[in-house]
Amino acid sequence: MKRIIKSVTLSVLLTTQTFAISLIDEAKKSGLIAIPAENKVLNKLISNPNNYMNQAKLTLGMMLYFDPRLSKSGLISCNTCHNLGLGGSDGMSASVGDKWTIHPKHLNSPTVYNAVFYTRQSWDGRNPDLEDQAHGPIQAKPVMASSKEYITTFINSIPEYVDRFHKAYGSTGEIPFEQVGHAIAAFERTLVTPSRYDDFLNGNIKALTQTEQKGLKTFIDKGCVSCHNGIALGGTMQPFGLLTPYKHIEAGSFRGDKNGMVRVPTLRNITETAPYFHNGKIEVLPEAIKEMGRIQLGIELSDDETNQIEIFLKSLEGKKPSIVYPALPASTKKTPKISP
Numbered sequence: 001m002k003r004i005i006k007s008v009t010l011s012v013l014l015t016t017q018t019f020a021i022s023l024i025d026e027a028k029k030s031g032l033i034a035i036p037a038e039n040k041v042l043n044k045l046i047s048n049p050n051n052y053m054n055q056a057k058l059t060l061g062m063m064l065y066f067d068p069r070l071s072k073s074g075l076i077s078c079n080t081c082h083n084l085g086l087g088g089s090d091g092m093s094a095s096v097g098d099k100w101t102i103h104p105k106h107l108n109s110p111t112v113y114n115a116v117f118y119t120r121q122s123w124d125g126r127n128p129d130l131e132d133q134a135h136g137p138i139q140a141k142p143v144m145a146s147s148k149e150y151i152t153t154f155i156n157s158i159p160e161y162v163d164r165f166h167k168a169y170g171s172t173g174e175i176p177f178e179q180v181g182h183a184i185a186a187f188e189r190t191l192v193t194p195s196r197y198d199d200f201l202n203g204n205i206k207a208l209t210q211t212e213q214k215g216l217k218t219f220i221d222k223g224c225v226s227c228h229n230g231i232a233l234g235g236t237m238q239p240f241g242l243l244t245p246y247k248h249i250e251a252g253s254f255r256g257d258k259n260g261m262v263r264v265p266t267l268r269n270i271t272e273t274a275p276y277f278h279n280g281k282i283e284v285l286p287e288a289i290k291e292m293g294r295i296q297l298g299i300e301l302s303d304d305e306t307n308q309i310e311i312f313l314k315s316l317e318g319k320k321p322s323i324v325y326p327a328l329p330a331s332t333k334k335t336p337k338i339s340p
């Protein structure tokens with residue numbers, strides 16, 4: 001009797017192992033890629049040859065990311081809308097910027113975590129990389145409403161900032177506007193969040209529970225991977241409302257790029273970044289999953305399938321880099337005064 005139980009347990013164990021091993025293979029074949037476990041490999045992947053990273057630049061970029069004085073009001077920093085404590089987003093359907101302005105296209109603030117892995121930045125993919133993107137929000141009226149002139153005067157009025165730029169860039173003299181966005185982008189490149197899912201793809205078959213593995217299988221089998229792939233499980237330009245129009249398409253004027261393509265958002269940390277879609281009109285994850293099935297794949301996902309996918313998506317919650325809120329250098333007599 002004991003022997004039978006033993007051999008049944010062994011065969012169950014073997015089946016679960018075989019399932020996990022072939023699932024890893026299937027996931028990789030369908031285009032899913034893990035965040036590399038080795039720091040050296042990861043560092044190479046997140047680097048930009050035109051924006052070399054050093055510790056001085058990363059610290060400076062982090063300070064600027066948190067500095068609200070880069071905005072006209074003196075109140076709004078990158079972290080206001082891309083809150084690193086809130087999954088890199090702000091939890092609102094549309095972002096709210098200078099003078100409490102709701103985004104004119106009713107666009108939701110996307111997360112900055114893992115954005116480094118995208119092939120294009122912004123919902124319509126207009127920016128090729130983080131360096132190009134970072135100059136936009138500082139100057140955009142409904143966002144931070146500042147200007148190149150203001151930013152250069154501001155930075156150059158604070159000796160500690162000037163000194164930090166010189167150290168980061170090995171430069172001397174006035175700090176140009178472009179370096180501000182570049183330093184911020186260097187910091188953003190480090191906002192990567194490895195999860196148990198990565199451990200699983202990297203070969204640790206116990207890193208995901210059997211239920212999560214089943215969810216991953218459903219995610220692959222249903223075809224979500226045709227757009228949510230790569231390291232970010234997103235990041236490329238794809239059609240939206242491919243088979244049926246999105247049910248909240250009327251909210252806001254966003255219709256994708258000139259060809260109607262939309263940059264696929266990452267699914268990493270998706271449980272932390274509700275509400276969903278470019279206009280934030282869907283509040284809960286199961287509804288977002290079902291809507292995707294309907295509009296992108298032309299299928300009605302059952303409650304059970306939706307639940308399986310949701311359980312898998314939860315395993316994409318990653319470990320955030322630990323960040324100490326920076327002490328920012330004080331303004332000086334030369335710093336432009338902010339008057340409300």
Ligand code: HEC
Nearest residue numbers: 077078081095096097107108109110121122123134137143
């Ligand atoms: C008022 C809210 C707000 C502020 C402040 C803000 N952003 Fe954004 N951010 C947004 C919104 C909304 C979008 C999407 C805009 C679009 O796609 O046209 C966005 C897009 C992005 C993206 C692209 C991410 C993706 O998924 O494509 C990055 C990166 C980013 N912002 C970084 C920054 C940085 C760096 C700062 C500070 C210099 C900043 N943002 C300030 C609201 C904000």
Ligand code: HEC
Nearest residue numbers: 223224227238240262264265276277278288289292293296
């Ligand atoms: C044909 C490409 C395509 C397929 C297939 C697809 N998606 Fe998407 N997905 C997108 C695009 C594009 C968006 C962004 C749409 C928007 O907000 O305008 C998106 C958005 C999402 C979002 C919301 C993300 C956020 O941050 O707001 C979730 C969740 C999601 N997809 C899950 C899934 C699941 C689960 C499946 C499979 C059932 C799936 N998707 C299939 C392209 C696709």
